[in-house]
Amino acid sequence: MEKEKYKKLTEKFSPKENKVKNMVVAFIIGGLIGLLGQILITIYSSFDGISINEAGSLMMVTIIFLSCLFTALGFFDNWVSKAGAGLFVPISGFAHATTSSALEYKKEGLVFGIGSNIFKLSGSVILYGVVSAYIFGIIRFLFFGG
Numbered sequence: 001m002e003k004e005k006y007k008k009l010t011e012k013f014s015p016k017e018n019k020v021k022n023m024v025v026a027f028i029i030g031g032l033i034g035l036l037g038q039i040l041i042t043i044y045s046s047f048d049g050i051s052i053n054e055a056g057s058l059m060m061v062t063i064i065f066l067s068c069l070f071t072a073l074g075f076f077d078n079w080v081s082k083a084g085a086g087l088f089v090p091i092s093g094f095a096h097a098t099t100s101s102a103l104e105y106k107k108e109g110l111v112f113g114i115g116s117n118i119f120k121l122s123g124s125v126i127l128y129g130v131v132s133a134y135i136f137g138i139i140r141f142l143f144f145g146g
Contacts, residue, residue: 022084022085025082025083025084025086026083026084026085026086026089027086028086029083029084029086029087030085030086030087030089030090031086032086033063033086033087033090033092034090036063037059037060037063040055040058040059040062040063041055041056041058041059042055044058044059060091063090063091063092063095064091064092064094064095066092067091067092067093067095067096067099068095068096068098068099071095071096071099071100071103072099072103076092076096076100077100080093080096094122094125097121097122097125098118098119098121098122100121101117101118101119101120101121101122102114102117102118104117105117105118105120
């Protein structure tokens with residue numbers, strides 16, 4: 001089949017996406033996750049002895065835990081299909097990617113299944129995050145004296 005015919009055929013049967021609607025939904029859902037994070041920080045910081053920085057760490061742990069739990073229970077994939085990037089881009093998306101990889105390969109065992117594949121989807125984020133932090137650390141040390 002010629003490339004043009006194939007392209008026209010796939011366009012005919014491909015679902016049309018509403019980009020404006022997707023952006024608005026992602027903006028609203030991402031904002032709601034931000035609001036949830038702020039509410040958690042406010043709640044955690046209201047306890048005696050917990051600073052704002054510690055409350056921020058607790059908030060991230062809570063959102064990561066909930067994302068992993070909802071992925072394991074099978075809810076998260078359905079929510080991502082409706083909410084799109086608003087749910088997938090924040091830290092919850094990273095937790096979902098890691099958990100879903102672990103769940104997908106759990107039948108192959110702890111070493112060759114989970115251990116070998118847990119970072120299959122999120123490994124590039126970790127790699128480039130560490131490399132970027134290293135490069136920016138060197139730049140800061142060289143130009144700003146540590």
